[in-house]
Each structure stands twice: as C-alpha cells, then as structure tokens.
Amino acid sequence: MVVTGMSGGGKSVALKTLEDLGFYCVDNLPAELLPEFVRAAAHPERTEQKLAVGIDMRNRGDLAKLPDWLSAVGAMGLEPQLVFFDAADAALLRRYAETRRRHPLTHLGLALADAISLERQALKPLHALADLVIDTSELNVHQLRHRVITELGLTLDSSLSLLFESFAYRRGLPADADFVFDARSLPNPHWDPRLKPLSGRDPEVQEYFEAQPDVVEYLAHVAGFLETWLPRMQSNTRSYLTVAIGCSGGRHRSVYLAEALAAHARERGWTDVATFHRELD
Incomplete structure (x- = not known):
C-alpha cells in the first residue's frame, strides 16, 4: 500500500x-x-x-x-x-x-x-x-x-479506540479530549541544554523522567485512575476515547506521559491504542 x-x-x-x-x-x-x-x-x-x-x-x-x-x-x-x-x-x-x-x-x-x-x-x-x-x-x-x-477492509479487536494525545497548553486544549491531565508541575528537561532539543520519545529524556520521583508518582496515579474508569467507559457504548496530557511546550513531559500511558494500556490488554503528539506530529 x-x-x-x-x-x-x-x-x-x-x-x-x-x-x-x-x-x-x-x-x-x-x-x-x-x-x-x-x-x-x-x-x-x-x-x-x-x-x-x-x-x-x-x-x-x-x-x-x-x-x-x-x-x-x-x-x-x-x-x-x-x-x-x-x-x-x-x-x-x-x-x-x-x-x-x-x-x-x-x-x-x-x-x-x-x-x-x-x-x-x-x-x-x-x-x-x-x-x-x-x-x-x-x-x-x-x-x-x-x-x-x-x-481498507481491515479489522481491530477492541470495541473502544483509545488515543493518548500530548499538547501544549499555550496552544489550547484538544477539542475532542475526554480526560485532560496537567503535567506542568513536573520537572522540565527543557532547561537541560542536552535534553532541550530532544522529545519525550527519546531514550535520554525517558531516562531523565524515570529518575524523577514526582514523575513516577504522577504516572502511577494517572494510570490507576484510567485502570478504574476506562472499562466503565467501554461498557457505556462508547467507540472512541481521548486522554490528553498537556505541558508548557508539548514536547517533553506530555509526550513522555502519553507514550508511557499508551504502553501501560497495551500491557493491560487494550488492543486499539494510539498516540498523537499534536506539537510534534
């Protein structure tokens, strides 16, 4: 194709x-x-x-x-x-x-x-x-x-399509967001000259966040919230659900969290899971 x-x-x-x-x-x-x-x-x-x-x-x-x-x-x-x-x-x-x-x-x-x-x-x-x-x-x-x-005549197994979207607050909230989480209080690698040109998809930035206790705790709290409520949203005859995570520039914190939450959802058995980074994609 x-x-x-x-x-x-x-x-x-x-x-x-x-x-x-x-x-x-x-x-x-x-x-x-x-x-x-x-x-x-x-x-x-x-x-x-x-x-x-x-x-x-x-x-x-x-x-x-x-x-x-x-x-x-x-x-x-x-x-x-x-x-x-x-x-x-x-x-x-x-x-x-x-x-x-x-x-x-x-x-x-x-x-x-x-x-x-x-x-x-x-x-x-x-x-x-x-x-x-x-x-x-x-x-x-x-x-x-x-x-x-x-x-294209293709099929997916899941009845609920999950999208984890990162965004920058200065450019406004995504119009189709169902859940919105604010990551602006977390440590920001933007101020590290080595990490500034990278994004939350890069291993160096991911390692930085994984070493930050606040980020680890934040991720655990949001993942726990979604584990509780996503199955209930699925049983509510919904077809699509967007989880939006925002930070100042939409490049580091929100991107990292969106990718991490998407990976967590896949590990929990959700099959139709995607990420979209508004300021990068």
Whole structure:
C-alpha cells in the first residue's frame, strides 16, 4: 500500500494505524526505491507480510514516475494500492496553525496558502491515479483511524479506540479530549541544554523522567485512575476515547506521559491504542 496525499492531510496518522494493524511501514521512502524495497521486504518466506510506504512532496525523486514504479511492483505478482489523503485548504491551514510544523514547500519562500496551492497542483496526477481518496477535512484522529480501517477492509479487536494525545497548553486544549491531565508541575528537561532539543520519545529524556520521583508518582496515579474508569467507559457504548496530557511546550513531559500511558494500556490488554503528539506530529 502506498500512502500519499497533501501535507497535513492525515498520512502520518494513517501509517501509524496501519502499523498497529501489522503492516511494515516506511515513511518518506525515495520513490525510485519502491520496487527495490518491495523486492527486499516481500521475501517468499514472509508471505503474510503487509507493506505500507509513505511517499509525498518531501520526496527527492520524480513523483511523475510513480506509475512506472507501481507497474514494476505489479510485475512482481503483487497488487499495489495507492491511497490519497486529501483535505480542504481551510482545514490544512487550520491544522498548520495548531502545530509548529512547517509545510515542506515553505523553504521556497512561499506563504503557507501558496505552498498548499502549489502542492495540490503538483499532486494532481497522483490524486487522479489513486485507487482510493480519503477526505479528512472534517475528521478528528479517532475518526480518521476508523475511516482507514473501514475503507481498507481491515479489522481491530477492541470495541473502544483509545488515543493518548500530548499538547501544549499555550496552544489550547484538544477539542475532542475526554480526560485532560496537567503535567506542568513536573520537572522540565527543557532547561537541560542536552535534553532541550530532544522529545519525550527519546531514550535520554525517558531516562531523565524515570529518575524523577514526582514523575513516577504522577504516572502511577494517572494510570490507576484510567485502570478504574476506562472499562466503565467501554461498557457505556462508547467507540472512541481521548486522554490528553498537556505541558508548557508539548514536547517533553506530555509526550513522555502519553507514550508511557499508551504502553501501560497495551500491557493491560487494550488492543486499539494510539498516540498523537499534536506539537510534534
């Protein structure tokens, strides 16, 4: 499966969803390496291996040749599927305004709206070639995951989809949060020059937090609360639930806690568990 589309259209969430479903995922693969990658990954001994590759405007290759590379994959006896994730310009502008990420074409000196317009024009051939186009303009993360699963005919075992989302308070609370926890009182590695450029996903930052008694205690209290109440939410005919954790910058404390709580949930038997870091993803 080749995942493509507009920057900010939901490709990262889609790839994470596919990874949760057992796909071997690679993002931003140079497009000309697609046949070689598939040839190496689709080994005869790995007949059950499902592959997903993200290819978009960040790519260094000539995207106009993607049909040829897809044909080369088809010649191997496989059936590649191209899925295009789209969103209205207004939705893309809003999403970029809510994060610190830069559009991949702003390095050309373009305003964001112009960068989106140029990207849309450049991706028109892929949009026309796509086997499936998913419009994410009105979808939140839960809804997008559900749409990916249903549109692609995939299945998950859990009846309750859990999302652990990190965010920065200075950019406002996530609109779809069910539980919100404030981590701003915890030790902040932002003030350590060695840790400042890293995030809560990096081992060095994780080791820092694991050595902080306040963080260990906070994590235990929140995990205990969720162990008690998540099963009751599941029995309340809910399909989605978002646990949001905020800190000042949304980079260290909240990210670490979101990942740790997601791992704890998986250990407790929840199968449909995802993380989303608003200020990073």
